[in-house]
Amino acid sequence: MSLPFPFRRLTSSLLVAGSLLSACQRPATTTTAASPAAAPTTTAAPLAIPNPVLAGDFPDPSITKVGDTYWATATTSNWGPVFPLLTSKNLTDWQLVGHVFPGERPAWADYYFWAPEISQEGQKTYVFYTAHKRGGNLAVGVASADNPAGPYTDHGPLVGQPDGSIDGFPMRDENGQLYLIWKEDGNSVQQPTPIWAQRLNDARTALVGEKQELFRNDPATWEGNLVEGVSIVRHEGYFYAFYAGNGCCGRGCTYATGVARAKNLLGPWEKYAKNPVLINNDTWKCPGHGTAIEHQGRWFMLHHAYAAQSQEFVGRQGVLSEFVWTAAGWPEFRGGSTPIAAAPPIARSFTDEFTGAKLLPTWQWPVEQQPTFTLRGGQLQLTARPDHSGAALGQPTTAPNYTATTTLLNPAALPAGSQAGLAAHGDPDNTLSLVAGGGKVQLVQQEKGQSKVLAETILPATKRLQLRLQARQGSQFTFAWSSNGGTTWQNMPASGAAVNGSYLPPWDRGVRAGVLAHGPATAVATFENFALVPQSN
Template sequence: MPGDYADPSVVRVGKDYWATATSSEWAPLFPILHSTNLVDWETVGHVFPDKSPGWAEAHFWAPEISYDNGKYYIYYTAKKKGGNLCVGVASATKATGPYTDHGPLVCQEVGSIDGFPIRDEKGELYLIWKEDGNSVGKPTPLWGQRMNEGRTALTGEKFELFRNEKGTWEGGLVEGPALVKRNGYYYLFYAGDACCGRACTYGVGVARAKDLRGPWEKDPKNPIMKKNETWACPGHGTVVTDEKGRDFFLYHAYSANATVYPGRQGLLDEVIWGTDGWPTFQGNAPSVTALAPYRTNAKDELDIRDEFTTRQLAPTWQWFVEQQPKYTLQSGQGGRLVLQASPEKVGTVLGKRTVEADYTATAALHQRQLGSGVAAGLAAIGDPRNAVGVWVQNQEISLWSVKDGKETVHAKVAAPPADLLYFKLTTTKGDQLRFAWSTDGSTWTPLQEGNPINGDFLPPWDRGVRVGLLAKGPQGATAAYEWFRLEH
C-alpha cells in the first residue's frame, strides 16, 4: 500500500480481502480497500464518506476491520468532542458500506485506543484495547472486556493482559494488539516504543497465552521485527490467513529513503511459525523483496492523471476533516472540476497522497473564471497550518508558504492574460520544493531563483504530505481545474 496507510487492518471473506487504515485528520474517514491477492489494492469506498461520526472530532486512528456472523465491523479510535480518545465501532452488511455508527465503547481518563475484537474458546465476544497511558507519562496496559453482541457496550469487569516493560525494547508503550488462535494458544502481535516521526523506534513483538485472561508470556526473542536499511519503524498490523492456510502480516513502516514525507506505508510479510511454536518473520525485519502470495496484476498506480471526466471524484482524493469541500464535476467537453472556495488560511483543499520522496505535480487552471479576490493553485500540504504552494489571485502569481499558521510570500509575478494557466511542483528528497508556471503546459517559467524552498516542516508527527488543488476566497466563489497529474 504505497503512501500514507498507517495502522492497516485486513480481513479475508471468501476470496476477497478487505482492508482499512488510519485517516488521522484527513477525510473521507477510513478508506475501504479491496484485493484478491493481498498485493494489488483498490480503494472502493470509506467507512464515513461524508462526515465524521457525530460524537467525534479528531484523531481518527487505527481502524480494525472484522467479519462476524454476516456483518462487517470497524473498531476505530477517535477523540470524543470535548473529551478523550475512545474506541468506537461501526457496522455494515457489505464491506463497502453503508456503515452505521454505534458510538464509543470505551473512553478511559487518559484515553483508549487500538480496539481489536476476538471470541474466546466458548464463543464469547471480547474487545482488547490499549489504555493510552504514555500520553501522560504512565504505563500502557492492554485490557480485555466482554462486549455485547450488538457492539453497543462492554460488560463485566475488564482485565489486564500485559503492559510495557520500561528498560526493554518496548520503551514507553505497547499498542496495536492483533490476536490469532494457533495450536492451543492465543498469539497477540503488538507494537512497542515510539511509532511516528523522524525519531521513531517502533518494532513488533508477540506474546501468547492459553487463556485470554492470561497468564501472558512474551517471546524472549522480541522484537520479532525491527528496522533494516530499507524500512524503518515497522509495526501495528493484522494477521490474515489465506485460502491455503498461510498467515500474512499487513503492517506499516517508513521508507528509509523517503523517510517521513510519504507517511507510514502498508507492507506485507509472511508469518513463519517456528518449531518452538513462536512466529517469526524472514530476517526479523521487513522483507526488501519477497514472492507475492499470488500472481499479481502488476498494476502501476503510483502515477495519477485525473481529467475530471467522471460523475464522482476518485475515492483517493482527500480533504481536511473539519472542512467539507463543495464541488461540481463537469464531465462534458473534456472534463472540469469546479471547486468552491473558502476563506481559511490555505482555502479549500483537495489532496492526494504522495508515495515517494521525489515527485512532480502539475495542474491546469481556468484563470479567466476566477472571481475578484479568489486564489487558486497547487500546493504541498501537511495540515491546515503548514503548506507550500503557488496560486494566482487578481492577475498575480504568488509563491508562498504557511508555517505554523504564519504566511510568507517568497515571489510574485504578473500573470499572463491566458485562459489556461498551468502550475508545476517538483519535489526532491521529500522537502526540496520548486514551483513553475506555464501558458502551454510545456515551456515552464520558474518562480524562484537559486535554492528550492525547504519543506521539512510540512509533515505532522503522524502523517505524510499531500499534494493537491486549492481555492481560497469568499464563500460561493469557485475555481475551475481542467486536470491534475502526479508523477513519481
C-alpha cells in the first residue's frame, strides 16, 4: 500500500474466515510441483470459497503455519491495537486471539502501521512491517517472538530511505541466503518505485551488504505510477514475485495484480506478458497486495479487495482467489479475475455486555490517541479526552448496512463541558455521533476537525439512555434515542432524515462503529452494553 503524494507531504515534517499456507512465508524451505511441462490443473472443480474470507477492514493480509495452526495478520494503519493475530486449525474458522503490539506501539514509530508480513523459521516467528518513523518517513521494521502469539520484541527499523521504504518481505535465494525485499516509495514524491533486495543477518535485525534493484514500475502500462506489495514463492525452478500496481485505495482505486519471475532471486526478472493477472469484476474491486499460498496441491492468492456493494465504507477485505500454473509456467487465475463468492459469508453480530476482565480484542482505537478505560461490574468506564472527537473505541464493520446500539448510564451526571455517546468513526477528526451531556442530546458532525451540531433536544431525566445508529449503503446514517429501554425511539433529527457520512473514511481505512467520550479528563462516561448487527438491506 502506498501513500499518495499529498499525504506524503503532510507526513514527512482487524472473527473472520479462511486463509491458507504459503511457502514464501517460510523462507527456509522451497516448494515444488509435479512437472514444469504439465498442463494447467483444471480437472478439479474450483473450491467453493465464501469470500470475503477475512470480512471487514483487513488490508494487505499475510499468513504462515506453525505446527498444525495457521496464523494470519493484516494492516491496521492508524487504528490500534497494532496488527491482529488470527488463528485457525482448518483454514475456514478463524479467531482473533491478540495483536503483535497489543498495547503501546513501537517507540520509533507513530502511525501508518501497514503490511505486516508474518513468517516462521525454526522456533522463531517474525513480523516485518511498515510504519511512519517519528520525525522521519516510512520505514520497514521487524519484530520477533518465541511463540506466534507473542509477546513480540520489536527490533526497530531496518531501512528507511528518504522517499520512504514499505512492504518488507523476507526470502531466501537459490543458495539459501536470506534477503529482505521491499519497495522504495518513490511515487509519494512523483518518482519511480524500485523493488529492492538486500541481505539480512540471520537474526533479521540488520541489513548487510549492498541493495540491488529487482524491477520497477513501467508508467506506460497498467502499473501506472507504482509497483508494491511484493510476495515471492519458488516453484519449478523459478522465483515468482506477485505484486500490486497502480492506485490502492478509495473509490477511485485502480489496483490490480501482476507477476514476474526469475531463475535467481537477484534476477534478471521477467514480467508476465499477460499482466495484470488479477483484475476487477462486478463483485470485487481493486484486488491487490496479496500472498501466493499452496494448500493440498492447489494454489491461491490471499489478497485484499473492495466489495463493490460496500466499497471504501467497510474497507479492503481479505479475498481468496485460486490459480493454476500454465504449461508455460505462469499463474492463471480462474476466470481471469477475482472469483465471485460461491456462497454468501456468514454475517456475524457483535455484542458486548462488558462483563469480562479485559476488553474484547476486536475493539479498536485511534493509534495516536489511545483511550483510558476500565471494566467494572458489567460496565465500560471511558475517560474523556478534550482533543479531536474525544476518546474513541470502535468496532470494524463488515457490511454496508448495519445497526449499532449502546446504553449510556447517568448521562446527566457527566461534568459540565463533556458529552458521551455512540458514533460512526472515520478517524479522530471525522465522526458522526449521537451524544448526551450538558442537559442535551445532540447529533454532532465532525468533518476535518470542525464540529457542527446538526440537531439537539432536551436530555430527559433518565439513568439509562439508549442510543441507536443505523447505516445504509455504507454512508447514509440515521440516529435515534430512547429513555424507556427501547420501547419507543425518538429520531434525531425529528424528521428521521439520513445524514450523509460519505466523508468519514480516510483514504486507506473503513468506517468503525463505537462509543466516544469528549471533554476534560475528569469526565468518565459509563456504558452498559454495545451491539453491532449487520442488516441484509
